[in-house]
Amino acid sequence: MGKKLLIVDDSPAIRVLIERAALAGGYEVCAQAKNGEEAVKLYSSTLPDVITMDITMPIKDGLAASKEILALNPEVKILMLSAMGDEEIVNQAKEVGITHFMKKPFKGEEIIKILDNM
Amino acid sequence: MENRGFYLDDIDLVKMFIDEWTECLEGLEKEILKLEVHTDDSELVNDIFRRVHNIKGGSSFVGLSGITRLSHEIEFTLDAIRKKKAFVNSELIDSLLQSLDYLNGFIGYIHDKVKEHDFTEDGRIFVEFGSEQEETAVLEGLRQALEQCKESAKEDEKPVEKGEQVESELEFKSNLTEGIKEQFFPENLEHIERIENHLLIHLDNHGNDREVIHDFFRTVHSIKGGIGIYLATIPSQNPEHLALKEISEVVHHFESLLTLVRDKEITFDKELINLSYEVMDYLKISLSMLESEEGHTLSATEILEKVDKYVIYLQSVTDHLTDSSKQPARPESEKMPNLPPKSNIMQSIRVSQEKLDKMMNMISELHIAKNAFMHISSRLNLEYDLPEMSKEVKEVGSYINRISDELQNAIMSIRMVEIKSVFQKMPRVVRDIAQSSGKKMELYMEGETTEIDKTIIEQVSDPLVHLIRNAADHGIEAPEERLRKGKPETGRIVLRAYNKNKHVYIEVEDDGKGIDVEKLKKKAVEKGFFNETQIEKMSQNQLINLIFLPGFSTANKVTEVSGRGVGMDIVKSNIEKINGNITIESAVDKGTKMMIQLPLTLAVSRGLAVESSGETYIFPLEYIVETVKIHRDNIHSVNGKCFTYLRGEVIGVEWLSKIFLTGERDTEKEELNAVLIVNGAEKFGVIVDKLKNEQEFVVKTLEGHLASIPGISGSTLLGNGKVVLIVNPADIIQLA
Numbered sequence: 001m002g003k004k005l006l007i008v009d010d011s012p013a014i015r016v017l018i019e020r021a022a023l024a025g026g027y028e029v030c031a032q033a034k035n036g037e038e039a040v041k042l043y044s045s046t047l048p049d050v051i052t053m054d055i056t057m058p059i060k061d062g063l064a065a066s067k068e069i070l071a072l073n074p075e076v077k078i079l080m081l082s083a084m085g086d087e088e089i090v091n092q093a094k095e096v097g098i099t100h101f102m103k104k105p106f107k108g109e110e111i112i113k114i115l116d117n118m
Numbered sequence: 119m120e121n122r123g124f125y126l127d128d129i130d131l132v133k134m135f136i137d138e139w140t141e142c143l144e145g146l147e148k149e150i151l152k153l154e155v156h157t158d159d160s161e162l163v164n165d166i167f168r169r170v171h172n173i174k175g176g177s178s179f180v181g182l183s184g185i186t187r188l189s190h191e192i193e194f195t196l197d198a199i200r201k202k203k204a205f206v207n208s209e210l211i212d213s214l215l216q217s218l219d220y221l222n223g224f225i226g227y228i229h230d231k232v233k234e235h236d237f238t239e240d241g242r243i244f245v246e247f248g249s250e251q252e253e254t255a256v257l258e259g260l261r262q263a264l265e266q267c268k269e270s271a272k273e274d275e276k277p278v279e280k281g282e283q284v285e286s287e288l289e290f291k292s293n294l295t296e297g298i299k300e301q302f303f304p305e306n307l308e309h310i311e312r313i314e315n316h317l318l319i320h321l322d323n324h325g326n327d328r329e330v331i332h333d334f335f336r337t338v339h340s341i342k343g344g345i346g347i348y349l350a351t352i353p354s355q356n357p358e359h360l361a362l363k364e365i366s367e368v369v370h371h372f373e374s375l376l377t378l379v380r381d382k383e384i385t386f387d388k389e390l391i392n393l394s395y396e397v398m399d400y401l402k403i404s405l406s407m408l409e410s411e412e413g414h415t416l417s418a419t420e421i422l423e424k425v426d427k428y429v430i431y432l433q434s435v436t437d438h439l440t441d442s443s444k445q446p447a448r449p450e451s452e453k454m455p456n457l458p459p460k461s462n463i464m465q466s467i468r469v470s471q472e473k474l475d476k477m478m479n480m481i482s483e484l485h486i487a488k489n490a491f492m493h494i495s496s497r498l499n500l501e502y503d504l505p506e507m508s509k510e511v512k513e514v515g516s517y518i519n520r521i522s523d524e525l526q527n528a529i530m531s532i533r534m535v536e537i538k539s540v541f542q543k544m545p546r547v548v549r550d551i552a553q554s555s556g557k558k559m560e561l562y563m564e565g566e567t568t569e570i571d572k573t574i575i576e577q578v579s580d581p582l583v584h585l586i587r588n589a590a591d592h593g594i595e596a597p598e599e600r601l602r603k604g605k606p607e608t609g610r611i612v613l614r615a616y617n618k619n620k621h622v623y624i625e626v627e628d629d630g631k632g633i634d635v636e637k638l639k640k641k642a643v644e645k646g647f648f649n650e651t652q653i654e655k656m657s658q659n660q661l662i663n664l665i666f667l668p669g670f671s672t673a674n675k676v677t678e679v680s681g682r683g684v685g686m687d688i689v690k691s692n693i694e695k696i697n698g699n700i701t702i703e704s705a706v707d708k709g710t711k712m713m714i715q716l717p718l719t720l721a722v723s724r725g726l727a728v729e730s731s732g733e734t735y736i737f738p739l740e741y742i743v744e745t746v747k748i749h750r751d752n753i754h755s756v757n758g759k760c761f762t763y764l765r766g767e768v769i770g771v772e773w774l775s776k777i778f779l780t781g782e783r784d785t786e787k788e789e790l791n792a793v794l795i796v797n798g799a800e801k802f803g804v805i806v807d808k809l810k811n812e813q814e815f816v817v818k819t820l821e822g823h824l825a826s827i828p829g830i831s832g833s834t835l836l837g838n839g840k841v842v843l844i845v846n847p848a849d850i851i852q853l854a
Contacts, residue, residue, distance in 0.1 A: 011172055013134035017179060056171045083175050084190055085197070105178035 002026040005115070006048035008039040008065065009081070010057040018052055021108030027115065036060025040068045043076075050077045050115055055086050063089055067096055077118045079111075129232065135176040136229050142169040143222055150214050157199070157206040167196045173221065184253055185224060191257055192217050195264045204267035205347075213256075213263035220256045302348045303409045304468070307402070309341050314398050315542040318391055319549065325386035335376045341401070342369045358408060364418040365404050371425045372397050378432045393428060395546075397421060471572065478529055482816040484522050486835050489813075491515025534569040534718075537615045537624070540579045541566050544586050544613055551590040559594045559609035561586075568615040570622045574716055577696045578624070581689040585626045585712050586613065588686075593630030593710055603707055605629065620718060627711040633704040635661045645670065662702050666690045697723075697740065725815050725844065727836075728793060729808035730774040731781040734842045736815055736834065741847035743794040743801060745809055750788050762792075762803060769794070771803035772854040774845075777829060795847040802851045817844060829853055 005027045009015045015032050022029050030046040033039035037060045039053070051069065055062040066078050079100045082090050090101055100118055102111060149166050156162055170192045177185035192214065198204040317334045320327065345366045352359045372394075378384065400421045492515055499508035541563050548561040570578075594600075594609030601607055612627040639653050642664050653661075664670060668687040693700050697717045704710040717740075725736040726745070752762050753771060760771045760783075771792060775781035784807070792803040815834040820827070831846035 010168075011135075011138055011176055013131060013138055013176055014179065016134060017131060054175075056168055058165070058168055083171065083178070084186075085193055104175050105181075 002028050003050055003115075004028050004030040004046065004048040006031050006033065006039065006042060006046060006051045008033045008036070008051060008057070008062065009054040010034050011054070014054070017108065018111060021111055022115070024108065025112035025115065027112075036062060036065030039065045043069050044072065048076075050079065050118060052079045052081055052111070052115075054081050055083070055089050063093055063096070066093065066098055070097060079114060079118065081106075132180055132228065133232055135180060136225060136232065138176060139173050139221075139225050140229070142172050143218070143225065145169070147215065147218055150211060150218065153199075153206060153214075154208060154211045160200060163196055163200045167193060167200065170196065182224075182228075185221060188217055188221060188253070188257060191260055195260060198264060198267075204264055207267055210263045210267050213260045217256050217260050220253070301468075302344055303405060306341050306344050306405060309337050309344075310398050310402055310405075311542060313337055314395065315545050318394055318398075319545040321386040322388075322391055322549065325391075328380075328383075331376070331380055331386065335373070335380050338369060338373050338376055342366065342373055345369060361404070361408055365401065365408075368397065368400065368418050368421055368425065371422060371429070375425055375429050375432070378429060382432070384432060384435075390428070393424060397425065474529070474533060474572075478533065481522065481525050481529055483835075485526060485814065486816060488515065488518045488522050489836065490839070491518065530571075533572050535572050535575055536566065537568045537570055537575065537622075538566040540575055540582060541613060541615070543579070543583065547583055547586050548590050548611060551587065555591065556596070557590070557594055557609060558597050558607055559590060559611060562610065562612045563614070564612065565615040568617060568622060570615075570716065571718060574622075574696050574698075577692060578698070578714070578716065581692050581714070582613075582624065582626070584686075584689050585714075586611065589626055589628040589630065589710065589712075593628035593632075595631050622716045622718060624714045624716065625711060627709065629709040632706040632708055632710050633662055633665070633702070634706055638662070638664050641670070642667075662704055665702070666700075723815060723817065724812060726793065726812050727810040727842070728774070728791075728806040729810060730778070730806045732807075733780065734810065734836070734840070735774070735806075736813075736842055736844045737793055737795065737804075737847060738831075738844065739812070741795045741797065743796045746792050746794060746803070748790045748792050748803070748805070750785060750790065753785075753790070764794075764803075767801075769801050769803050770854065771805055773805045774850075775807075777804075777850060777853050795850065797848045797851050800851060802847075802854065804847075804850060804854075815844065 002025075005022050007015050007018050007022070007029060009018070009032075012034075015034075019029050019032070027050075030048050031042040033042050035057045039051070039062075040060070043051070053062045053066055057065075062080060066080065069076060069078070074097070077100070078098050079102060080090070080093055080098050081102050081104055083104045093101070100114060102114055146166065146169055149162060149169075153159070153162055153166065170189050174186055174189035174193060177183075177189065195204070195210070195214065199206055199210075204210070313334060317330055317337070320330050321334070324330070345362060349359065349362050349366060352362065379386070379390070384390075400418070404418075491511055495508045495512040495515060498504045498511060544563070545561055548559060551557070552559050589611050590609075594611065595603070595605075597607045600609065610629045612625070614623075614625045614627070616623055635658065638661055642648050642653055643650055647664070647667055647670070648656075665686045666689075668685065670685065670687070690700055693714055693716075699715040701713045701715075702710065703713070724739040726739060726742060727734055727736050729735075746764065748762050748764075748771070753760055754762070761768055762771050763769075773781075773783045776783050783805075790805050791807070791809050792805045793809070794801060794803050796802075813836075817832040818834060819825070819832050820830070829846055829849045830843050831849075832844045833841050834844060836842055
């Protein structure tokens with residue numbers, strides 16, 4: 001069985017996009033969250049190996065959610081998906097200890113390549 | 119992209135994105151409109167931002183770079199708003215909406231393509247971009263609007279220095295001025311009033327309340343901002359421009375003073391408060407001069423000098439303060455930005471009183487017109503023998519009745535305002551008197567949220583100021599005198615408003631020296647109002663009411679404050695003009711209580727329709743005590759005046775026909791119908807032929823030669839379209 005992946009994004013379409021790529025790449029998508037708050041909850045109940053994390057989301061944004069998840073488990077691997085104009089937040093995320101970033105838009109093969117190397 | 123078009127290949131994905139975007143766009147327009155009013159609502163900006171961000175992210179995936187570019191630009195703009203780098207103005211909102219329309223159109227276009235299965239042979243969609251010019255125009259429009267907003271944000275920070283450079287380019291904006299002006303004056307006056315009546319009064323007692331000092335600073339800053347924006351819309355040749363610049367300078371300097379006070383933890387002392395009041399007075403006067411377009415304002419030099427002097431003084435005083443005392447100040451002043459935002463301020467629009475009045479009038483007429491249904495209904499039944507039809511008309515009638523009732527309630531509630539707006543002035547009034555007379559007193563206000571019709575509020579404001587002045591100036595004694603009498607040194611004035619029995623009551627109560635009836639007696643005789651025997655016969659209540667006589671003033675010396683020639687008689691007549699009533703209770707050395715009774719609204723009254731000599735009249739309900747049947751034998755006549763005994767009380771009676779000279783006393787009937795009316799303490803019975811029904815009516819004043827008929831206060835329309843006269847009971851008692 002492949003690694004467990006948690007997809008966090010407020011856009012259903014992007015979730016589908018990542019899901020398709022992940023399944024094709026041999027990952028098990030254990031859960032999908034549409035905001036940061038759900039992400040934290042689902043992390044605790046599903047304990048994924050890797051997480052793809054969107055930044056701008058309602059209720060709780062990706063940075064805050066990542067902080068909370070990293071506090072639960074500093075070892076978890078988070079891939080942060082940034083968009084044009086998110087540079088500031090990316091810098092903040094680096095300070096929190098997030099090491100992997102990917103700029104939107106991306107192709108399915110690209111995201112798998114990064115996930116494989118994490 | 120040379121051919122301005124490209125292919126979308128993943129149709130499912132595109133469909134999903136389109137659904138998402140449509141959802142995002144749905145609320146967006148409304149939210150942007152909301153943003154125009156709530157520029158400080160960061161949650162709102164965040165939500166708009168998130169929606170646009172979502173579109174941006176999605177569009178980049180499917181390769182719709184046009185949408186990505188535009189949504190990025192919108193995001194950029196929103197970010198500037200969020201970080202307070204740009205001020206939201208209507209132009210910016212316009213451009214945002216324009217961009218939104220463009221997005222909407224484009225997404226709609228793709229949506230249609232997908233729906234119509236307008237695919238190419240290999241199952242893809244060929245998307246043509248809208249014209250490049252259009253896209254660029256939208257983008258440019260947004261960029262420019264943002265640039266201008268950034269300018270005005272900068273300008274707001276330094277209105278004085280920056281003013282000159284931007285002037286020339288802003289001249290073409292002068293057509294904007296009117297709209298801004300309409301908001302500018304009332305808004306700033308509101309700020310000033312709040313400072314005067316709220317913040318300064320509070321600081322007077324708690325000079326070190328940092329929260330309030332911050333609030334003060336912010337409010338002054340808002341005034342400055344407002345002036346800056348208004349200034350930007352006035353051409354520089356305009357004399358107003360110069361005047362406004364001067365005002366702006368005063369506010370700017372005053373703000374610097376407050377910055378010192380805030381940052382150096384200085385306590386507000388009496389001197390500082392007096393200076394603040396002076397600045398507020400200056401602002402109020404010069405702004406109202408500007409508004410009335412007199413074209414000139416007060417000279418600012420004097421007030422500027424005072425403020426500057428104080429700034430220098432504060433700097434010198436605080437320079438040798440030790441650093442340790444400054445240290446604790448930091449965290450608190452840094453707290454300032456995240457103090458409660460303005461989001462809890464209720465959303466409202468300003469409507470001119472005239473429009474409201476017109477609407478009120480029309481609804482009132484509808485109210486009357488609807489009565490016709492009942493009339494027609496009964497005629498259909500009785501005269502035309504169509505009971506079915508009659509029932510139908512009646513149903514429609516009651517339906518319209520209900521709607522017009524609701525309409526009336528709605529407009530009534532619009533016209534209702536909190537009495538706070540009047541009460542707010544009072545602390546300043548009391549403070550000024552306390553300052554100039556050296557007395558100590560405190561004003562307590564209760565029931566500020568009591569609601570009352572706007573027109574009534576306007577009418578009651580001056581009388582109320584007068585009563586408060588009286589209480590402070592004549593009621594409350596000097597501190598030594600109070601101590602001698604065993605009262606607390608600080609006098610107490612209570613201003614209270616409450617609802618009771620469909621009326622609003624306002625009370626002014628003080629614990630001062632009260633009204634000395636003996637003094638009143640002496641004075642009444644001295645001034646020749648009454649002779650001594652008349653005076654001795656008067657009841658306590660009648661004696662106290664002497665002060666309402668024109669030209670009767672009890673103050674030993676007329677002071678600057680209360681001796682303005684507006685006597686209690688004016689107060690009384692002003693209150694009576696709005697169908698109100700004023701009564702006094704007073705005890706020597708205990709205090710005085712003035713009670714004003716006011717109707718909730720002036721618009722619609724209830725009255726009793728009566729018939730006399732074949733003519734219908736209406737008696738306003740407020741004046742009616744009861745209706746009674748009097749037996750012929752119980753009417754006695756002395757010297758041509760008639761009276762009757764009613765439950766042991768002697769009450770004067772007269773026939774309405776006799777009063778209006780429409781007929782003679784009708785003594786044929788055994789039982790006579792009488793309307794018992796009251797004016798003050800006096801009761802009087804008016805005999806009429808027939809008591810009809812109680813109904814609502816709207817007073818229409820009579821004009822021209824009809825205006826001054828004694829005994830008649832106006833006219834109204836009945837449901838059947840008949841005009842009837844409204845009786846003025848106070849006059850009737852005089853006439854009889």
